[in-house]
Amino acid sequence: MFQYRRKVQYHETDKMGITHHSNYIKWMEEARIAFLESIHLPFQLVEERGIASPVVAVSVDYKNPVTFGDEVLVEVFITKYTGVKLEVGYTMKNAENGMLVAVASSKHAFLKEGRIVSLKRVAADLHSIMEREAQAAAAL
Amino acid sequence: MFQYRRKVQYHETDKMGITHHSNYIKWMEEARIAFLESIHLPFQLVEERGIASPVVAVSVDYKNPVTFGDEVLVEVFITKYTGVKLEVGYTMKNAENGMLVAVASSKHAFLKEGRIVSLKRVAADLHSIMEREAQAAAAL
Amino acid sequence: MFQYRRKVQYHETDKMGITHHSNYIKWMEEARIAFLESIHLPFQLVEERGIASPVVAVSVDYKNPVTFGDEVLVEVFITKYTGVKLEVGYTMKNAENGMLVAVASSKHAFLKEGRIVSLKRVAADLHSIMEREAQAAAAL
Amino acid sequence: MFQYRRKVQYHETDKMGITHHSNYIKWMEEARIAFLESIHLPFQLVEERGIASPVVAVSVDYKNPVTFGDEVLVEVFITKYTGVKLEVGYTMKNAENGMLVAVASSKHAFLKEGRIVSLKRVAADLHSIMEREAQAAAAL
Numbered sequence: 001m002f003q004y005r006r007k008v009q010y011h012e013t014d015k016m017g018i019t020h021h022s023n024y025i026k027w028m029e030e031a032r033i034a035f036l037e038s039i040h041l042p043f044q045l046v047e048e049r050g051i052a053s054p055v056v057a058v059s060v061d062y063k064n065p066v067t068f069g070d071e072v073l074v075e076v077f078i079t080k081y082t083g084v085k086l087e088v089g090y091t092m093k094n095a096e097n098g099m100l101v102a103v104a105s106s107k108h109a110f111l112k113e114g115r116i117v118s119l120k121r122v123a124a125d126l127h128s129i130m131e132r133e134a135q136a137a138a139a140l
Numbered sequence: 141m142f143q144y145r146r147k148v149q150y151h152e153t154d155k156m157g158i159t160h161h162s163n164y165i166k167w168m169e170e171a172r173i174a175f176l177e178s179i180h181l182p183f184q185l186v187e188e189r190g191i192a193s194p195v196v197a198v199s200v201d202y203k204n205p206v207t208f209g210d211e212v213l214v215e216v217f218i219t220k221y222t223g224v225k226l227e228v229g230y231t232m233k234n235a236e237n238g239m240l241v242a243v244a245s246s247k248h249a250f251l252k253e254g255r256i257v258s259l260k261r262v263a264a265d266l267h268s269i270m271e272r273e274a275q276a277a278a279a280l
Numbered sequence: 281m282f283q284y285r286r287k288v289q290y291h292e293t294d295k296m297g298i299t300h301h302s303n304y305i306k307w308m309e310e311a312r313i314a315f316l317e318s319i320h321l322p323f324q325l326v327e328e329r330g331i332a333s334p335v336v337a338v339s340v341d342y343k344n345p346v347t348f349g350d351e352v353l354v355e356v357f358i359t360k361y362t363g364v365k366l367e368v369g370y371t372m373k374n375a376e377n378g379m380l381v382a383v384a385s386s387k388h389a390f391l392k393e394g395r396i397v398s399l400k401r402v403a404a405d406l407h408s409i410m411e412r413e414a415q416a417a418a419a420l
Numbered sequence: 421m422f423q424y425r426r427k428v429q430y431h432e433t434d435k436m437g438i439t440h441h442s443n444y445i446k447w448m449e450e451a452r453i454a455f456l457e458s459i460h461l462p463f464q465l466v467e468e469r470g471i472a473s474p475v476v477a478v479s480v481d482y483k484n485p486v487t488f489g490d491e492v493l494v495e496v497f498i499t500k501y502t503g504v505k506l507e508v509g510y511t512m513k514n515a516e517n518g519m520l521v522a523v524a525s526s527k528h529a530f531l532k533e534g535r536i537v538s539l540k541r542v543a544a545d546l547h548s549i550m551e552r553e554a555q556a557a558a559a560l
Contacts, residue, residue: 013295155433
């Protein structure tokens with residue numbers, strides 16, 4: 001499964017001494033983009049076709065805090081893909097001790113010229129890659 | 141119902157031209173803190189008692205984008221309070237036209253000396269305020 | 281002199297317990313935009329004319345820290361304006377006790393279709409406002 | 421010379437389509453921390469000794485923009501070190517084409533129990549490392 005490794009930065013901590021919870025949303029984006037690159041579907045390619053892929057929902061369950069000095073491993077996997085909707089799952093672990101840091105998900109749509117479209121219809125080649133990856137994830 | 145008014149800042153936009161979705165988590169925190177202040181339960185008071193209140197979960201459904209130049213009204217309300225768990229709901233609207241921007245929620249615990257505690261037991265006065273507010277929200 | 285009032289947010293603190301120093305750059309932007317609005321030169325108007333105004337330099341001297349619970353007053357004033365270059369100064373004070381928080385400056389250019397332009401040439405009306413304001417600041 | 425490599429993240433862009441200028445301050449911190457680690461003076465070690473090292477000034481000259489999809493190489497070097505004051509220089513280049521992205525600097529003090537101290541006096545071993553590195557940088 002694809003893993004994105006990320007050091008917790010000093011500027012990501014807050015006065016509680018731990019990572020501010022808003023940063024996990026950024027890590028999810030970074031991990032998702034790295035994942036798409038790993039399956040030869042870089043986000044730049046999507047944008048070059050005039051397709052935007054806005055985030056329509058996010059959800060995070062924070063399990064154990066991490067802070068400056070820690071490294072996080074973010075596992076990324078497609079949990080649902082219909083051509084119109086994409087759902088991505090994330091499992092974050094402390095790289096040193098394997099402790100669960102967070103479990104998260106995000107939902108995405110595809111937009112062309114401001115309208116919701118089916119990736120299958122507007123970019124069949126990108127759709128095929130996504131579908132294959134979704135099936136691979138489902139088979140795990 | 142308590143409302144927190146917030147201008148979308150230029151530094152909160154992304155290359156899609158809209159507010160980056162991670163900022164909504166920050167707006168929720170700002171609105172929650174302003175709400176607690178409005179019910180005479182400022183977060184500083186909680187921290188002065190040696191009580192931390194970490195975010196244990198967040199969830200956001202993005203409905204309509206906002207961008208630089210827009211103002212957002214964030215309605216904040218307690219959706220659940222047990223003394224041990226606090227759940228807060230948020231409805232974000234575009235201040236100009238009333239369009240729904242996002243619906244969100246957050247879950248919180250109370251920690252003292254690193255252990256989960258009941259606010260009722262460690263700070264009965266703060267608990268009373270929270271309970272009264274939760275009942276008021278439920279009555280709406 | 282124009283003043284921008286800003287609460288320090290919890291998400292702006294770091295594990296040292298104070299505002300992370302990167303946030304001052306965001307406050308400068310917020311204060312600058314509010315200042316431009318106050319002189320009837322809203323940044324949206326500039327962008328609508330196809331003019332971008334990138335930041336070409338920033339500089340901050342941090343004097344006394346502020347943290348969650350504090351409010352900052354940011355004084356904004358034009359220190360130089362030539363039609364091609366704009367320089368803005370900032371004095372940040374703790375709203376409660378008047379203590380100096382930071383002294384800062386930013387430099388800006390004007391771009392149209394990706395090329396550096398004179399605001400005087402591409403938007404004479406906006407140039408007049410800026411020039412008048414620069415003279416008023418110089419007279420102080 | 422020490423180099424820190426950093427991808428520009430989507431969440432770091434703004435509606436102008438380029439990296440928001442506030443993020444450079446964060447990159448400087450990340451690069452500085454990685455640099456200190458590379459000279460066996462990890463920032464955690466400094467903090468464990470009860471020594472804080474606040475940023476007292478920053479300055480950035482933005483030369484050429486970068487955006488999502490770009491990678492930045494940040495060269496970090498000590499420009500001045502007196503035991504009491506530390507000044508760090510940064511040269512940022514586009515990793516792909518070598519174009520200059522920004523030239524920057526930061527100034528730092530050392531605090532123990534809230535008072536400015538000489539690193540030489542409170543942590544002679546850390547001081548030696550810093551001094552050796554400053555001399556090496558000066559010799560270039």
